[in-house]
Amino acid sequence: MKLGRRALLQFAAGAVGGALLSPLPWKLADDAAIWSQNWSWRPSPARGHITKASSICTLCDGGCGIQGRLVDRKRLIGIEGNPANPVNMGGVCPLCAAGAQFVYAPYRITQPLKQTRKRGDVTGFQPVAWNDAIAELGARLARLRTDGKPQAAACITGQRRSSMGHLWRQFFTAYGSPNLYTMPSPGDSNKLAAALTTGKSAPFAFALERASYVLCFGAGMAEDSCAPSRMQAAFRHWRGAAAGKNPVKIVLVESRCSLSASKADQFLAVAPGGEAALAMAIANVMIKENLYDADFVGKNVFGFEDWTDAQGKTRQGFKNYALSAVNAPEEISKRVGLDASKIRDVAREFAKQKGAVAVWGEQSAGLAGNIYHDLVFLALNVLKGNPGADGLVALVPEVPLGALPQVNPDATAQQGLQKKISQPQPGKMPLPGNGLYVFLDAVASGASYPVDILMIHEANPAYSLPETKLFKDALAKTGMLVSFSSYMDETAQQADLILPNHMAFERFDDAIGIEGAPFAYYAVAAPVIEPQCNTKHTGEILLEVGKSVGGNVGAAMPWSSYQDYLKSRVKELAAAKKGALAEKPDVALWQLKPGQSPSGSLADDAALWKKLVGGACWYDAPADTLQDLTTPSGKLELAFQSLQSKGGAGMDDLAFLPHFAQIAPSGDPKQYPLLMVTYKSTSLSDGYLPTPPFMMKTVFDFVLKGTDLFVEVNPQDAAALGLGEGEQATLSTTQGDLPVRIRLYAGARPGVVYMTRGLGHKAYDQYIQDKGVNANQAIEVQMDPVTGLGTVWATRAQLRRA
Amino acid sequence: MKEEKSSASGSALFGGIIFFAGFIAFLILGWVVFPDLLYSKKAQPINFSHVAHQDTSCEDCHVARDDGTYAGIPKIEKCKECHESQMGQQESERILVEEYIQKDREVPWLIYSWQPDNVYFSHAPHKAKGVECVRCHRDVSKEEKLPLFHENRLTGYSKSTMGMKECELCHAERGVSNDCVICHK
Numbered sequence: 006m007k008l009g010r011r012a013l014l015q016f017a018a019g020a021v022g023g024a025l026l027s028p029l030p031w032k033l034a035d036d037a038a039i040w041s042q043n044w045s046w047r048p049s050p051a052r053g054h055i056t057k058a059s060s061i062c063t064l065c066d067g068g069c070g071i072q073g074r075l076v077d078r079k080r081l082i083g084i085e086g087n088p089a090n091p092v093n094m095g096g097v098c099p100l101c102a103a104g105a106q107f108v109y110a111p112y113r114i115t116q117p118l119k120q121t122r123k124r125g126d127v128t129g130f131q132p133v134a135w136n137d138a139i140a141e142l143g144a145r146l147a148r149l150r151t152d153g154k155p156q157a158a159a160c161i162t163g164q165r166r167s168s169m170g171h172l173w174r175q176f177f178t179a180y181g182s183p184n185l186y187t188m189p190s191p192g193d194s195n196k197l198a199a200a201l202t203t204g205k206s207a208p209f210a211f212a213l214e215r216a217s218y219v220l221c222f223g224a225g226m227a228e229d230s231c232a233p234s235r236m237q238a239a240f241r242h243w244r245g246a247a248a249g250k251n252p253v254k255i256v257l258v259e260s261r262c263s264l265s266a267s268k269a270d271q272f273l274a275v276a277p278g279g280e281a282a283l284a285m286a287i288a289n290v291m292i293k294e295n296l297y298d299a300d301f302v303g304k305n306v307f308g309f310e311d312w313t314d315a316q317g318k319t320r321q322g323f324k325n326y327a328l329s330a331v332n333a334p335e336e337i338s339k340r341v342g343l344d345a346s347k348i349r350d351v352a353r354e355f356a357k358q359k360g361a362v363a364v365w366g367e368q369s370a371g372l373a374g375n376i377y378h379d380l381v382f383l384a385l386n387v388l389k390g391n392p393g394a395d396g397l398v399a400l401v402p403e404v405p406l407g408a409l410p411q412v413n414p415d416a417t418a419q420q421g422l423q424k425k426i427s428q429p430q431p432g433k434m435p436l437p438g439n440g441l442y443v444f445l446d447a448v449a450s451g452a453s454y455p456v457d458i459l460m461i462h463e464a465n466p467a468y469s470l471p472e473t474k475l476f477k478d479a480l481a482k483t484g485m486l487v488s489f490s491s492y493m494d495e496t497a498q499q500a501d502l503i504l505p506n507h508m509a510f511e512r513f514d515d516a517i518g519i520e521g522a523p524f525a526y527y528a529v530a531a532p533v534i535e536p537q538c539n540t541k542h543t544g545e546i547l548l549e550v551g552k553s554v555g556g557n558v559g560a561a562m563p564w565s566s567y568q569d570y571l572k573s574r575v576k577e578l579a580a581a582k583k584g585a586l587a588e589k590p591d592v593a594l595w596q597l598k599p600g601q602s603p604s605g606s607l608a609d610d611a612a613l614w615k616k617l618v619g620g621a622c623w624y625d626a627p628a629d630t631l632q633d634l635t636t637p638s639g640k641l642e643l644a645f646q647s648l649q650s651k652g653g654a655g656m657d658d659l660a661f662l663p664h665f666a667q668i669a670p671s672g673d674p675k676q677y678p679l680l681m682v683t684y685k686s687t688s689l690s691d692g693y694l695p696t697p698p699f700m701m702k703t704v705f706d707f708v709l710k711g712t713d714l715f716v717e718v719n720p721q722d723a724a725a726l727g728l729g730e731g732e733q734a735t736l737s738t739t740q741g742d743l744p745v746r747i748r749l750y751a752g753a754r755p756g757v758v759y760m761t762r763g764l765g766h767k768a769y770d771q772y773i774q775d776k777g778v779n780a781n782q783a784i785e786v787q788m789d790p791v792t793g794l795g796t797v798w799a800t801r802a803q804l805r806r807a
Numbered sequence: 808m809k810e811e812k813s814s815a816s817g818s819a820l821f822g823g824i825i826f827f828a829g830f831i832a833f834l835i836l837g838w839v840v841f842p843d844l845l846y847s848k849k850a851q852p853i854n855f856s857h858v859a860h861q862d863t864s865c866e867d868c869h870v871a872r873d874d875g876t877y878a879g880i881p882k883i884e885k886c887k888e889c890h891e892s893q894m895g896q897q898e899s900e901r902i903l904v905e906e907y908i909q910k911d912r913e914v915p916w917l918i919y920s921w922q923p924d925n926v927y928f929s930h931a932p933h934k935a936k937g938v939e940c941v942r943c944h945r946d947v948s949k950e951e952k953l954p955l956f957h958e959n960r961l962t963g964y965s966k967s968t969m970g971m972k973e974c975e976l977c978h979a980e981r982g983v984s985n986d987c988v989i990c991h992k
């Protein structure tokens with residue numbers, strides 16, 4: 006009867022039995038599960054009263070209505086779509102859905118900073134008082150004017166469709182510098198194409214929801230749209246309830262089998278950059294087989310037939326050029342790699358389908374397109390009669406916000422404004438557009454006058470501008486870099502002075518029109534949350550600096566605050582007595598046709614402001630594209646007479662017509678036998694904003710694994726190069742070498758390497774920093790000879806085992 | 808042989824006693840000692856007497872908001888409506904006024920009824936169906952002193968947090984769905 010090992014085991018057995026019949030193990034298991042919900046790193050909103058604040062998202066130019074979810078009106082815990090907004094109808098893109106993370110991101114710049122060490126050394130930033138920071142900027146700008154060199158101040162802004170852009174323009178005009186640029190976008194060339202054909206400088210818009218057949222040339226509709234939530238709504242319309250009644254066929258033309266291609270009814274794989282060539286072949290078939298709208302073309306189009314220029318010289322018209330042998334399907338077939346019979350089939354289907362529309366957006370890395378290619382795609386729509394009364398293709402309508410107060414530049418300002426870097430040049434660049442690349446090129450090469458202050462607003466060109474080296478070279482020759490970024494991005498890291506803006510959900514802003522949308526749209530983005538850091542609205546800074554830099558700058562900006570400025574714009578909108586307010590769901594903007602203007606806006610500006618700040622939006626029907634055309638012929642022009650007066654008189658016939666005009670990338674094809682094309686992913690943000698952590702979770706591990714980025718290569722190419730799935734390789738382009746890994750993808754066209762944009766950051770937090778490589782470093786940008794816009798369709802590349 | 812048998816039965820009996828001792832010890836541990844160990848006892852920052860507030864109705868302080876959500880324990884703003892200055896000589900009254908109202912700080916009440924994050928609960932449908940407050944909460948109508956808060960050392964929640972069984976029982980009695988998604992969104 007000893008208490009030995011056996012007794013111990015007997016006691017333990019009894020203990021187990023006793024414990025199992027008590028709450029001990031069950032309660033512990035239950036509580037352990039609840040305990041795991043309290044881990045500090047697990048996202049969990051604070052307890053409190055949940056409310057929603059309506060506003061407009063300004064993270065991109067999509068103009069979506071949003072509702073911020075707040076706890077006790079203080080803590081933003083999420084962003085949802087506003088179902089009452091007619092653009093996104095409750096939907097949001099992944100960036101906006103994860104947008105609340107930007108408010109509390111560790112890379113927020115919490116106060117004004119001044120670099121005290123060498124440029125680029127982030128440990129050298131020291132806090133500085135707001136008054137001192139603004140005074141320093143004001144004094145430096147004032148000194149430039151005193152020295153008679155206001156043109157040495159420059160700005161790059163990422164806001165293209167807001168009153169902030171107009172305020173920058175007002176400031177620069179009164180101050181006396183022509184060097185105000187926006188970050189590039191496909192709209193830059195689109196706008197110039199519209200100016201050539203209609204005489205109006207507004208980008209083209211498409212009533213996609215009313216189309217029955219969408220022939221899409223390279224535009225990643227699902228992943229690369231300027232207004233992603235509008236496109237989501239369009240897809241919902243095409244594939245949703247309306248699909249049974251009006252089936253819509255989507256045909257996508259591009260080189261890579263993308264997400265958009267997977268959502269299309271038909272995918273036509275063509276050689277990269279061959280989309281416009283295919284469009285010319287389609288025009289050839291339509292004209293040859295008399296399948297175009299001859300009535301519309303005859304009445305409304307100039308330059309379809311041969312024409313006579315101002316000097317009396319007979320020039321070829323679009324018809325004869327399109328019918329020439331170079332555009333025959335057999336010829337184009339060799340270039341794009343698509344059977345001539347298939348080209349004819351598509352052309353006939355497009356021509357015969359009522360409500361068919363051609364849209365475009367070549368793989369341009371977010372840059373402007375080749376203007377001649379924009380015009381080729383437009384020509385297809387003209388052949389269909391789409392710019393007619395039905396308005397399938399229109400111009401993005403103007404919002405009647407009125408002009409800002411008249412600027413009276415003083416002598417110093419007038420002198421500075423004359424010193425443009427991107428002047429029209431005879432025979433070369435006769436149609437200058439957004440001259441950012443021309444400016445950077447001139448500064449980097451020392452061909453221009455020196456730039457003393459470069460201000461960067463809502464943009465991160467050091468990362469997101471293709472051929473990033475150009476920006477860095479230009480920056481090296483710039484006296485002072487001032488960043489207004491809310492985040493410590495790659496450009497802010499290089500700044501000498503940082504005056505952090507409130508982030509998008511903390512400030513007043515507005516959305517003026519939507520890229521590609523055929524309706525007038527205006528909405529005010531009211532703050533959904535109080536500023537969380539010691540930041541200041543850049544508009545307020547401009548108004549304050551304007552008072553101290555001399556000349557007539559202060560007088561040109563008479564507003565007491567940025568909110569006051571926006572109210573003045575809404576006052577003009579109310580006074581216009583046009584359009585209507587959308588406050589409830591089911592306002593179908595896409596049904597608006599030219600001339601069918603709705604009514605119901607408010608003439609009382611205070612009441613209108615209140616509605617807009619509360620989340621309502623203003624809208625109106627598009628204008629008739631064919632009315633009040635200001636081209637020399639007074640018609641839609643397919644032969645661009647206006648080029649003659651802009652220094653193009655000596656150009657050959659082709660320069661006046663839409664045509665395939667691919668700019669060859671540099672580099673020896675023997676050394677760089679492949680082409681590198683970049684693509685946009687729905688999971689990655691590649692612009693001013695980084696990809697937030699929630700969104701990073703959606704990146705597939707065949708795009709990014711750990712810190713390795715995968716490039717897509719056709720299995721045949723990989724076999725020829727001796728590369729296997731997942732292997733390490735070096736991608737060389739004319740811009741340098743990048744380490745990558747291989748993903749074998751049958752949807753990749755042979756001879757082409759595809760790389761996603763949006764990775765390879767050197768700033769921000771652990772979720773995005775040093776993950777993959779930046780595709781913009783590898784891209785070579787080609788300057789369009791007509792517009793001076795930076796364009797890209799592919800970069801020569803070589804792939805070899807690392 | 809007989810001695811061997813007797814020795815074996817003695818051994819079995821001893822083994823049984825040891826087993827039983829273990830069994831009883833852990834039954835006591837599980838039913839008596841463990842619950843006491845699992846919860847720490849915490850006093851509220853200040854006492855609150857519901858009896859002293861019987862000149863007001865429950866809904867004056869425990870309001871349902873316009874959007875149907877329930878405000879729970881009132882914020883200090885609500886207390887301030889009557890207690891801007893001290894209303895009595897009690898110590899708790901002095902602390903309320905000096906430490907919280909005058910400093911505009913919220914009283915860090917320990918909440919007896921908070922549910923974990925994975926539970927979705929809305930008062931609105933329960934109120935609409937006429938469920939009495941006391942069906943789930945303790946009756947405070949005669950309460951002069953707030954009870955101790957028994958805090959689960961592992962989870963941080965109160966011992967009196969209502970368990971899933973109670974919810975399911977009431978739902979079953981009233982013919983309301985007990986599908987998982989009703990409470991776990």
